[in-house]
Amino acid sequence: RGLLFGPGARYESDNGTTARTGSTDLAYINDRGDSDDRGEDVLGRPIDRDRYFWNWTHTERHGNLWTLNGELNWWSDSEVMRDFRDDAFRRRQDPDTFLEASLNGSGYILSAFTRVRPNDYQVLPERLPEVRFDLLPLALGQTGVLLEAKAGAAILREEPPGSPGEERRSDRLDIYTGLSRTFRIGRGITLTPVAGGRLTHYARTLDDRGDYTRWLGELGFDARLRASRVRELKKPLWGIDGIRHIIEPRLEYRYIPEAQKGAEFIPPIDRRAFLTQLQPLGLADRRDIDQLEQTHALRLNLLNLLETRREDYGSRELMRFTLGGDVFFSGTGGDRDYSDLHAELQLSPADWIDGWLFLRFDPDNGRFEELNTRIRLIDGEAWEVAFGTDFLRRDIEQYQLYTRYEINEAYDLEGGIRYDAREGRFNEVLVGVQAQLTQLWQVRCRAVFRDGPRRESSLGLRLSVRFLAF
Numbered sequence: 001r002g003l004l005f006g007p008g009a010r011y012e013s014d015n016g017t018t019a020r021t022g023s024t025d026l027a028y029i030n031d032r033g034d035s036d037d038r039g040e041d042v043l044g045r046p047i048d049r050d051r052y053f054w055n056w057t058h059t060e061r062h063g064n065l066w067t068l069n070g071e072l073n074w075w076s077d078s079e080v081m082r083d084f085r086d087d088a089f090r091r092r093q094d095p096d097t098f099l100e101a102s103l104n105g106s107g108y109i110l111s112a113f114t115r116v117r118p119n120d121y122q123v124l125p126e127r128l129p130e131v132r133f134d135l136l137p138l139a140l141g142q143t144g145v146l147l148e149a150k151a152g153a154a155i156l157r158e159e160p161p162g163s164p165g166e167e168r169r170s171d172r173l174d175i176y177t178g179l180s181r182t183f184r185i186g187r188g189i190t191l192t193p194v195a196g197g198r199l200t201h202y203a204r205t206l207d208d209r210g211d212y213t214r215w216l217g218e219l220g221f222d223a224r225l226r227a228s229r230v231r232e233l234k235k236p237l238w239g240i241d242g243i244r245h246i247i248e249p250r251l252e253y254r255y256i257p258e259a260q261k262g263a264e265f266i267p268p269i270d271r272r273a274f275l276t277q278l279q280p281l282g283l284a285d286r287r288d289i290d291q292l293e294q295t296h297a298l299r300l301n302l303l304n305l306l307e308t309r310r311e312d313y314g315s316r317e318l319m320r321f322t323l324g325g326d327v328f329f330s331g332t333g334g335d336r337d338y339s340d341l342h343a344e345l346q347l348s349p350a351d352w353i354d355g356w357l358f359l360r361f362d363p364d365n366g367r368f369e370e371l372n373t374r375i376r377l378i379d380g381e382a383w384e385v386a387f388g389t390d391f392l393r394r395d396i397e398q399y400q401l402y403t404r405y406e407i408n409e410a411y412d413l414e415g416g417i418r419y420d421a422r423e424g425r426f427n428e429v430l431v432g433v434q435a436q437l438t439q440l441w442q443v444r445c446r447a448v449f450r451d452g453p454r455r456e457s458s459l460g461l462r463l464s465v466r467f468l469a470f
Helices: 080-084 086-091
Strands: 008-014 018-030 050-062 066-075 098-104 108-115 126-139 145-158 168-181 183-186 189-202 212-225 227-235 240-256 295-309 315-328 341-350 353-362 367-379 383-392 396-406 411-420 425-436 441-450 459-467
Touching (some): 080 086
Antiparallel strands (some): 008 018, 018 050, 066 098, 098 108, 108 126, 126 145, 189 212, 227 240, 240 295, 341 353, 353 367, 411 425, 425 441, 441 459
């Protein structure tokens, strides 16, 4: 296929006041494979011989005053990272390019955010730019009432992928204000009524029908019960020194009437994204403000938390379990009276084991719609075993196993499999060895065997040699 070459750099500095970290990788290849080897991109277009990528990240912090975060991912085509940097491609298939600066003031945050689309095969709403002002909750005198306010101005643009087409544009001013007050009903029981409003002005509308202004209001409350109990239990093997069990049921209610009004005028750029988790309920936290629907819902959440004392100071979590779902009232949630039931479990009972589970249950049909799990056992540098499952009804049922074993100070072995139960095949089998030849040289060999429909060949080989010191 040719030689992929280019510079890379990693940098880091910290003088006590200003800290910077970042990395950049730039590479080019004249792909000598024929047109069948190069194939097509996600839009079905033939991939050109000249292929490249430029990835860059930067994070900068100046004390507690301001921060700067940026990322650039400029790819010649949608498949270049998959073909030549498959490890990086597994972590990200949809590149993003943005720059954000934020100033942390006394009780407020002022930020400027820009997102651009250097890759024409993507659907990516651009922000050119968006400037925001967020007022942190402010107490109004001695009344106990908290004021929350947010304001933002944005120039938005979205172009269809591929060949030039009709673009969407929106110049938008958005302001939210809300009031809340927490009442202590009893020991560990609080009730917080909430009222707010959101004013959004669009200087550009669909079909150039002038400007449009929308006003939305919300009413609701947050109720919370927090109870805890401490039990003196010692398990040195697990690093447990006492257990504190915290249980916290929560209720959130929001009523946002006529939130769908103005849909015929508003360019739907900030629209609903596909998420299997529960979306934000309150009007202040909604990002899909160009495609809102009437909300009249009650959210029930249950938090279970187990903690233990740390050896040095404070506490560490052993388990966090959350369970939640929504009950819909008139005109909300389509034809459903309630949402799927969501549960998430995080386990870290010791430093040598951690686990995670997420499930989504449909009470209408009485079946699991999604179930994902991860568990890892590790013994320092000696060995590691990780197992995971991914299940999405009608789409995915896969199992993953990875293991690593240190034979001695010079040699490490690794292996892994990914099995697709729906298709009855091993999508991937991995074997590898890493050798520390001297204190200066490290060699790593890896072979991957693949099955099923894929862009990659059935056999992948990788040999890397690293010079550790000058």
